[in-house]
Amino acid sequence: MATASTQTRKREAFGSRNVFILSAIGSAVGLGNIWRFPYVAYEGGGGAFLIPYLCALLTAGIPLLFLDYSIGHRFRGSAPLAFRRMHRAAEPLGWWQVLICVVIAVYYAVIVAWAAMYTWFSAQLTWGEGNEEGFFFTDFLQSADVAEVGVSTDFVPQVGLPLLVVWLAVIVIMALGVKRGIGIANLVLMPLLTLMFIVLVVQSLFLPGALEGLNAFFAPNWEALADPAVWASAYGHIFFSLSVAFGIMVTYSSYLKRKTDLTGSGLVVAFANSGFEVLAGIGVFAALGFMAQVQATDVAGVATSGIGLAFVAFPTIVSQAVGGSIIGVLFFGALVFAGVTSMISILEVIVAALQDKLGWGRVRTTLTVSVPLAVISMALFSTTTALTVLDTADAFVNSFGIMAVALVAVVVVAWLLHKLPTLQAHLNGRSSFRVGVLWKVLVAGLVPLVLGYLFVTELVAKISEPYSGYPTWFLSIFGWGMVIGLVVLALLLSLLPWSGRSRAKDDPEYDDFLSDEHYDPDPETDTVRAVAPERGGAS
Amino acid sequence: MTPTAVVMLVIAIVTVWGGLVAAVVNLARHPETADAEPTPPSEL
Numbered sequence: 369m370a371t372a373s374t375q376t377r378k379r380e381a382f383g384s385r386n387v388f389i390l391s392a393i394g395s396a397v398g399l400g401n402i403w404r405f406p407y408v409a410y411e412g413g414g415g416a417f418l419i420p421y422l423c424a425l426l427t428a429g430i431p432l433l434f435l436d437y438s439i440g441h442r443f444r445g446s447a448p449l450a451f452r453r454m455h456r457a458a459e460p461l462g463w464w465q466v467l468i469c470v471v472i473a474v475y476y477a478v479i480v481a482w483a484a485m486y487t488w489f490s491a492q493l494t495w496g497e498g499n500e501e502g503f504f505f506t507d508f509l510q511s512a513d514v515a516e517v518g519v520s521t522d523f524v525p526q527v528g529l530p531l532l533v534v535w536l537a538v539i540v541i542m543a544l545g546v547k548r549g550i551g552i553a554n555l556v557l558m559p560l561l562t563l564m565f566i567v568l569v570v571q572s573l574f575l576p577g578a579l580e581g582l583n584a585f586f587a588p589n590w591e592a593l594a595d596p597a598v599w600a601s602a603y604g605h606i607f608f609s610l611s612v613a614f615g616i617m618v619t620y621s622s623y624l625k626r627k628t629d630l631t632g633s634g635l636v637v638a639f640a641n642s643g644f645e646v647l648a649g650i651g652v653f654a655a656l657g658f659m660a661q662v663q664a665t666d667v668a669g670v671a672t673s674g675i676g677l678a679f680v681a682f683p684t685i686v687s688q689a690v691g692g693s694i695i696g697v698l699f700f701g702a703l704v705f706a707g708v709t710s711m712i713s714i715l716e717v718i719v720a721a722l723q724d725k726l727g728w729g730r731v732r733t734t735l736t737v738s739v740p741l742a743v744i745s746m747a748l749f750s751t752t753t754a755l756t757v758l759d760t761a762d763a764f765v766n767s768f769g770i771m772a773v774a775l776v777a778v779v780v781v782a783w784l785l786h787k788l789p790t791l792q793a794h795l796n797g798r799s800s801f802r803v804g805v806l807w808k809v810l811v812a813g814l815v816p817l818v819l820g821y822l823f824v825t826e827l828v829a830k831i832s833e834p835y836s837g838y839p840t841w842f843l844s845i846f847g848w849g850m851v852i853g854l855v856v857l858a859l860l861l862s863l864l865p866w867s868g869r870s871r872a873k874d875d876p877e878y879d880d881f882l883s884d885e886h887y888d889p890d891p892e893t894d895t896v897r898a899v900a901p902e903r904g905g906a907s
Numbered sequence: 908m909t910p911t912a913v914v915m916l917v918i919a920i921v922t923v924w925g926g927l928v929a930a931v932v933n934l935a936r937h938p939e940t941a942d943a944e945p946t947p948p949s950e951l
Contacts, residue, residue: 384939385939389934414912414915415911415912415914415915415916415918415919416915418915418918418919418922422922422923579908580908582908582912582916583908583909583912585912586908586912586913586915586916586919587909587911587912587915588911588912588915625939627940628939629934629937629939632930632933632934632937633934635926635930635933635934636927636930636931636934638930639923639924639926639927639929639930640927640930642923642926642927643923643924643926643927645923646919646920646923646924650916800933800934800936800937801933
């Protein structure tokens with residue numbers, strides 16, 4: 369019986385190291401690279417921002433990426449199982465990360481749906497020249513004020529139907545599994561995304577005024593380097609951009625073969641992510657330079673980020689440029705592909721956690737996870753108040769979800785459990801780029817300091833005045849209530865016992881791995897197997 | 908574009924994309940080794 373279950377429950381794996389790297393890049397390269405980085409860099413001193421940016425990448429981003437890889441690969445499990453195997457009491461950290469992914473997945477899908485609709489709109493300039501802003505907020509989203517109508521239940525079909533299609537597409541990818549679903553999707557989408565983006569950037573560079581845009585983007589403002597807020601924003605950006613510390617990289621690296629060059633792969637992922645950001649900065653600011661010239665203003669007057677950049681500024685550029693439709697289709701198509709590859713990585717954190725916990729098969733777990741998430745996503749984000757809920761959930765889960773769990777996790781792993789030497793040895797046992805004392809100092813020292821500073825700054829900002837001026841009742845549910853709820857729920861989930869069929873109790877692959885690597889046996893998986901024959905003998 | 912902006916553009920591209928090239932070259936010099944995992948008992 370044991371043999372039969374072992375055969376069917378072999379842990380999933382990526383087809384090769386390169387597929388893993390592509391998938392990890394696909395996860396790291398998301399909407400933030402395209403619509404957030406260019407503006408953060410521009411605001412933070414333009415060309416001078418490169419210095420804090422590279423510092424943040426080398427001293428926090430890459431060390432944290434290595435930490436995630438080492439946890440996932442050493443303990444070979446989804447976030448909750450990996451942390452449980454590290455120490456029983458650390459399990460809630462994993463569930464906290466899983467729940468953060470639940471929140472992000474629910475709203476991330478709707479941005480992908482908007483971008484998909486805008487790919488279509490771009491082809492025919494549906495919004496009508498000069499009406500880009502009104503079209504997005506009034507015609508397309510039919511945005512209502514949450515202070516007046518409460519959380520709306522009015523269905524907006526032009527958002528709801530594409531949202532449903534996005535969910536169906538990602539559910540199919542997830543159900544196909546790590547190798548055939550996630551791996552193949554990234555193998556197809558990532559080269560396509562890169563190609564589309566390069567074409568987009570080249571085309572933007574030929575727009576009149578493009579060089580003025582690049583000048584605004586790269587002209588260094590050295591004074592900015594004296595401003596601590598610029599350094600904080602560089603660290604904050606790198607941290608979100610690399611998708612570290614909320615379970616994704618832990619989960620993905622658990623699907624790697626035993627002998628894999630972890631740090632060598634991590635360096636490729638980190639620099640590819642940054643390379644994509646620089647490319648996006650060039651493309652976005654070339655296009656904004658054109659927009660400024662058409663509107664006879666300077667680049668500072670049109671520079672923006674996020675939803676305003678993607679769904680107001682870019683449609684304006686598409687309307688005004690010669691061959692604008694091509695730019696629009698490439699830009700929004702790139703957003704869709706970058707969004708889908710990130711979204712499947714976010715969902716995988718949840719699916720993998722439940723697979724480990726329940727010992728269920730791929731399809732059953734995928735459906736159990738995705739269908740309720742799709743329903744919640746449809747209920748909250750295909751209505752007229754979607755934008756407000758999204759904005760609030762995003763702001764709070766970033767600061768008090770991702771940033772908070774990262775801070776707690778590095779403190780627990782480095783200072784309470786003293787696991788850095790173990791993880792360092794694991795990385796060095798199989799990697800081309802060896803990590804030393806400096807890595808431990810950065811992870812245990814600099815990273816918690818920076819994260820602590822960012823966390824406190826956010827806490828002060830969000831307590832001192834209501835976020836975006838939204839009503840208090842609304843913020844206490846979708847902001848504060850949600851982030852506190854995640855922690856409470858994570859603690860409760862950790863109290864649920866793991867069944868005998870779960871990987872926490874029965875994982876012969878993990879036992880073999882531990883013995884081959886001469887690591888200490890796992891008390892839980894090992895106990896079950898050691899005890900079983902005795903029972904058999906006694907009866 | 909001003910000369911300083913051009914210089915910063917070049918430095919950004921050289922450091923970030925140069926870093927990517929260096930990382931890829933490093934990885935290519937350490938190819939994936941044949942896995943030491945036990946082969947499945949019954950291979951078709």
